Amino acid sequence: MSESWKARTRAVHGGTRRSQYGEVSEAIFLTQGFVYDSAEAAAQRFEQAGEDEFIYARYGNPTVRMFEERIALLEGAEDGFATASGMAAVSGALTSMLKAGDRVVSSRALFGSCLYVLEEVLTRYGVEVEFVDGTDLDQWRAAITPGTRAVFFESISNPTLEVVDIAAVSDLAHAVGATVLVDNVFATPVFSDAIAQGADVVIYSATKHIDGQGRALGGIILGTRDFIRKTVEPYMKHTGGSMSPFTAWVMLKGLETMELRVRAQAAGALQLAQALEGHDALARVIYPGLESHAQNDLVARQMGGKGGTVLSLDLAGGQAAAFAFLNALTIPVISNNLGDAKSILTHPATTTHQRLPQDQKDVLGITPGLVRMSVGIEDADDLVADVLQALEKAV
Numbered sequence: 051m052s053e054s055w056k057a058r059t060r061a062v063h064g065g066t067r068r069s070q071y072g073e074v075s076e077a078i079f080l081t082q083g084f085v086y087d088s089a090e091a092a093a094q095r096f097e098q099a100g101e102d103e104f105i106y107a108r109y110g111n112p113t114v115r116m117f118e119e120r121i122a123l124l125e126g127a128e129d130g131f132a133t134a135s136g137m138a139a140v141s142g143a144l145t146s147m148l149k150a151g152d153r154v155v156s157s158r159a160l161f162g163s164c165l166y167v168l169e170e171v172l173t174r175y176g177v178e179v180e181f182v183d184g185t186d187l188d189q190w191r192a193a194i195t196p197g198t199r200a201v202f203f204e205s206i207s208n209p210t211l212e213v214v215d216i217a218a219v220s221d222l223a224h225a226v227g228a229t230v231l232v233d234n235v236f237a238t239p240v241f242s243d244a245i246a247q248g249a250d251v252v253i254y255s256a257t258k259h260i261d262g263q264g265r266a267l268g269g270i271i272l273g274t275r276d277f278i279r280k281t282v283e284p285y286m287k288h289t290g291g292s293m294s295p296f297t298a299w300v301m302l303k304g305l306e307t308m309e310l311r312v313r314a315q316a317a318g319a320l321q322l323a324q325a326l327e328g329h330d331a332l333a334r335v336i337y338p339g340l341e342s343h344a345q346n347d348l349v350a351r352q353m354g355g356k357g358g359t360v361l362s363l364d365l366a367g368g369q370a371a372a373f374a375f376l377n378a379l380t381i382p383v384i385s386n387n388l389g390d391a392k393s394i395l396t397h398p399a400t401t402t403h404q405r406l407p408q409d410q411k412d413v414l415g416i417t418p419g420l421v422r423m424s425v426g427i428e429d430a431d432d433l434v435a436d437v438l439q440a441l442e443k444a445v
């Protein structure tokens with residue numbers, strides 16, 4: 051590994067550990083334990099395990115370590131800890147660092163399970179949590195008081211694709227000594243510069259773009275070596291949310307092609323958003339890469355103008371039109387994952403956000419006509435034609 055390697059080279063070669071057989075594709079070390087040469091060697095390893103010395107797969111495993119190193123190199127993080135799912139990463143990162151009496155400030159527009167962890171779990175253990183509108187810096191400024199321990203947000207919200215200013219919120223947090231944790235799924239590792247912009251901890255659900263082919267659940271917590279090895283690792287290895295070696299292998303292979311997939315998906319998403327903007331059947335087309343996006347300047351600064359792989363369409367005819375539209379599509383599938391090679395459509399109000407009270411749906415802009423489209427790697431001309439024919443049946 052050379053420091054000068056660019057992202058695509060890192061994504062293919064970073065973190066590789068070759069066995070004595072010299073395999074080309076990374077080996078799956080499907081073992082839970084490791085053999086020691088002697089009793090003294092076992093004692094020595096428990097005292098201080100070296101870089102390539104493993105004890106038990108819940109603590110670490112060579113295949114998992116390859117994945118951790120490769121994604122850390124891509125993100126520009128010192129280290130990473132791989133987890134069984136994206137939620138194991140979110141809950142593990144927060145729980146490992148917080149204690150009763152700590153104060154957390156979080157954006158309100160969150161993935162349902164993240165909201166559950168902050169609102170239902172952490173508060174039960176005496177952590178104080180305040181929610182703000184993530185796009186409103188005045189609300190962040192008022193809420194991040196001295197003594198605030200952590201700040202949490204999704205850098206692009208689901209499903210209305212509002213962008214949080216990582217640099218500005220990090221400045222406010224660091225001024226009071228708070229740790230900034232960013233759930234960066236919608237930005238993707240490809241368009242992320244979150245650590246350089248001020249985030250202390252970056253979290254991904256690897257289930258999304260990293261696998262990118264709908265096969266496995268996984269997650270990763272990225273940060274300083276100190277935070278990952280002294281705060282996260284002890285908590286994760288003793289509470290059981292570690293990634294399995296087989297999953298790590300799937301994710302390693304996913305990383306090799308992620309950059310190509312995600313750039314193709316984002317180009318497709320932009321083409322769709324541009325083709326659909328102003329369509330009669332649509333009240334709104336939301337895509338961070340469109341000039342009409344309310345935070346166009348921030349998208350330019352934070353993501354190099356790239357809008358990611360997801361767009362949201364608000365059908366003027368409400369839920370009936372949204373359902374007719376979904377049912378008329380022939381290429382994308384109706385499902386609730388995102389970041390996949392296959393285009394996937396979701397009706398948040400009746401699925402992912404079904405349980406959210408109506409007043410919360412209103413605050414977050416989750417209207418009855420809103421449809422979220424995760425754009426895959428299909429030919430974008432085919433996708434545009436399919437969406438246009440389906441919209442004709444949705445008026």
Ligand SMILES: *Cc1c(COP(=O)(O)O)cnc(C)c1O
Nearest residue numbers: 135136137161233235255257268
């Ligand atoms: C999917 C997702 C998660 C949870 O990831 P899992 O792998 O499903 O556990 C967390 N945050 C965001 C923003 C997500 O999209």
